[in-house]
Amino acid sequence: MSEYESYESFAAKAVAIRIAGDIVLSDSPGAAMRKWREYFEVSQQEAARSMGVSPSVLSDYEKGRRTPGAGFVRRFVRALLKIDAERGSRKVENLSRALGIPMTAVIDMQEFREPMTLEDLILAVDGILLYPDYPKGVVAYGYTVIDSIKAILELSSMQFYALLGSVPERAVVFTRVTAGRSPMVAVRVSLVKPSVIVLHGPRTRVDFLSIELARLDRVPLVLSTLPSVDELVARLRSRTSSR
Structure with a gap:
């Protein structure tokens, strides 16, 4: 795909x-x-x-x-x-x-066959939890994969915030991330927070401020180590009814 x-x-x-x-x-x-x-x-x-x-x-x-x-x-x-x-x-x-549907910023959006716990999601994306203090009982009922570069370049601030606000109790995955600061700043000012945030792209480090913003919002922040966006989407889709 x-x-x-x-x-x-x-x-x-x-x-x-x-x-x-x-x-x-x-x-x-x-x-x-x-x-x-x-x-x-x-x-x-x-x-x-x-x-x-x-x-x-x-x-x-x-x-x-x-x-x-x-x-x-x-x-x-x-x-x-x-x-x-x-x-x-x-x-x-x-x-x-x-x-107002963003056609190019959203790579994929699906519902899981059944709610996924944070632990299950981490396994699915070969993830690393970037800070340990997160609310217990976190679940995600679906996911939205966003091209962070296209979102920044092509969406207005209102469209970006509306997109984030439309995904409560979901995992939001930001791809093509370099350090993670820009998407986390956007999440910080959004009134509605996703259940989990997954970053894909950083290979050396995630910006400390990104981790601190996630901690302040009490949103689990996960770094996916999968090699490609296609594989990341395929892993997530395998947990939906749209395989």
Whole structure:
């Protein structure tokens, strides 16, 4: 899995969740389905073909003759995104920008099959705990892998803080880190803290201030010694349902 593919996967997944939520929570799910199909400029025949159903079946749902279940909505949304990807992902990119979804700074974001303890996470990333005094019972329900260089260069401060604030009770992994100071300063000023912070990149030392900031925030700070970002993501994904 290349970094580009994982960026695209993250953006598509985030957009898919927004679309599916809009359909499920709508007073008229069928009308919402039609609205999104037309936004993606996908004909009823194209969507039905991608879903493996007849156009008349899809028409029944859009006209409210049938109520879509979670499985049908999932297939519908995936069909729209698949068709958009074949056309160059233009609609997904536009939605990502409109929703403030950072497409390039986030390498991967997944939920674990079951909550991971700090000890399990350290083993998964070949990690070194950088200070021993951390709260007991720390668990992470998912993870977000961030390209720290792209985040600093391409995200506004508000986008960066919003991204950090959207991941409570998760492990946040910063890649391409040199000493760790910049991401830890960002975490320090964020109102919502992740459960665990993992740094990937430093080969000689982690800046002392980074460790001190983590200690002040009472957030466990872990240094991953895995040789590559791809291997790091693969290790984390092996603990999810998206292997």
